[in-house]
Amino acid sequence: MTAAGGRGWWRRNWWGLLALVPVLVTAVALSPNDAYEVWRTAQPREAVGPDRDGWISYGGTRLRLAAVVPADLRDPDTEEPYQLPPGLQAWQATVTFGRLADPDNSLLGCAFLLEDEAGRRFGDHPTELGGAELAGGSIGPTICRPDEPEDDTFEAIALFLLPESTRPAALLLTASDQLPAYARFELDPAALPAG
Amino acid sequence: MPREPGGRPGADRRSLATPLRLAGVGVCVLVLVVAVAGLAGGLERVPAPQLPVVAVDEVSEGEPWNVTVTAAHLFRELGDYSPVDEDNHWLVIETNVEVTADESRGDVSSALYPWGVEGLVSEFKLTGLEEGAFGADEVLLVRDSTQVGALHPGLVERVVFLWEQAGDAPVPTEVTVRIVSMTLRESTLSGHMEWLDPEPRARVTVPVRDRRDES
Amino acid sequence: MSPNGQDPPPSPRFTTGPLRWRAAVPQHRSPGGSRIGSALAALVLLVVVVAAGGLVVGTELNDDRRFREFVASGPVGEPVSAHTVDLTVLGARTAATIVEEPGFIPRDTAGVWVLVRIRALAQREPVSIGYAAVRDSAGREWSATERVEQPLVGFGYQLEPGIPVEAEVVFEVPREVATDLTVRLGDAGVDLRMQTVAEVPVPVDEAAVAAGLAATEPLVLADPELVIADPQVLVGTEGNGR
Known part of the structure; x- marks a missing residue:
């Protein structure tokens, strides 16, 4: 091939080469099977905090922490306290919800987590409390739904089990369609009532 | 008169075109045969006509x-x-x-x-x-x-x-x-x-x- | 040949007529040897590219290897970290017949029951032991049995951080492999890709197998136990930076 031929090739194809740069960048950036991204967005990572009045807008409703206190586990009929294994403390968190924007779809797959001072997260209704009951009545699985769809507010109670050696530091609420955003109420461990 | 005045380059193109055209026709025929066979059920899974026989308790x-x-x-x-x-x-x-x-x-x-x-x-x-x-x-x-x-x-x-x-x-x-x-x-x-x-x-x-x- | 017998006109490439522009366009290839050369070069390049591709495909790890689980192994009695959960193998029992609770239907086996006692401690968040299996040195793998309700493995038990739980995991295996087993545990389900699995040898010897098979009474499965009050365990959980 002649030198003239070489120059011609570049002259005819420069635009293609130039176009290749953004195409490559886009291809790398928009990889559809980015497993890490899929995993990352399924984790509660972006905290949504409360406004000045303590309300958090999240998942098509607003919610407010009513209380985090040591759980009063006792048989509702006999008033007999529930025997926890030694070294453990049960906590209950009460959250007030406003009206759901969409009673069928708001806060789908909601889950509560209690975070301790060391940043460890504890699940709602742990296996160990399967047979326990709250003094106030049944403690079925926490659902983020009002008893009647038209209710303007409703409450949900979540139940946690922590080692006695640690105390709650934050209450988290996740909804599967909102992740990685989650609602987060900071607590003051020192201000919580003793167990 | 040659059909185009190009002479040699045109002849080269023609000598390549014939095998190419033949290959194209071949591919078309092949696709057609597979399509017809497929429509007639030729691509469906068929078990071996005679499966080996095993006796009871064997x-x-x-x-x-x-x-x-x-x-x-x-x-x-x-x-x-x-x-x-x-x-x-x-x-x-x-x-x-x-x-x-x-x-x-x-x-x-x-x-x-x-x-x-x-x-x-x-x-x-x-x-x-x-x-x-x-x-x-x-x-x-x-x-x-x-x-x-x-x-x-x-x-x-x-x-x-x-x-x-x-x-x-x-x-x-x-x-x-x-x-x-x-x-x-x-x-x-x-x-x-x-x-x-x-x-x-x-x-x-x-x-x-x-x-x-x-x- | 033209009808009048004259020679055909010379190739336009060499005329001074209106077709002269052809020769002046620089990107047109010159005829003859160099064209064959470039065709050959293209062919050689093609062969090189295809061969290189074949080499890459041939040497690349297949998906099973690329995404295979991370294995953390350790000895009996020591915690092995399977990323989200620490697992300690404490011991093992064997039996010909087991029963979930006294009075339940006894379950016999064509091989031998192996009950591996483990302690599990979630690290940072609630977690379940979704994967439990034993593997022999030949690579054969037995999943935890479904013939009795497994107290700890599966997704029925949610472990909480800082609260260690001890329980038995039950396997049904041929007698001849019972002394050649490694237990594998992790928080994954059936899909182990990129997950972490703890591996610990199962402490069972010939004498234990013989004794287990000779027992006349069915072996009753142990209930899960919280071991939070164990001071040694508390020391372990408070560190958290293991």
């Missing part, structure tokens, strides 16, 4: 399981297991199954199926197998009459397979059972090693004892 060896068909019965009910419709009955195939794969298997219900039996109620199709290959409604461990979850490598287990048959269907006096093989290979979809390509590998014809009058 082990059909293979992967991912060895299967021995030992007997067949009709029962009104079997232990706690009753047909959905009380006018129906169970077709019961008794077997010994040993997992030969390297891991526990939870899909033993697709290890075999009766062939050509009329009136099977649920018609639970076994994926990847021929039309008319229906999986059992229940698979039970004879040892303790519990449903089989998984079977484990190297342990021979007595297992019964149950199909609900309509009460008004012809009562079989014998039944042909087809035993299924699978192949461990890399999936072209997932890229992982998977047990794929189920196909019948043997057939057993076993007499059926009508025990519907027994309780």
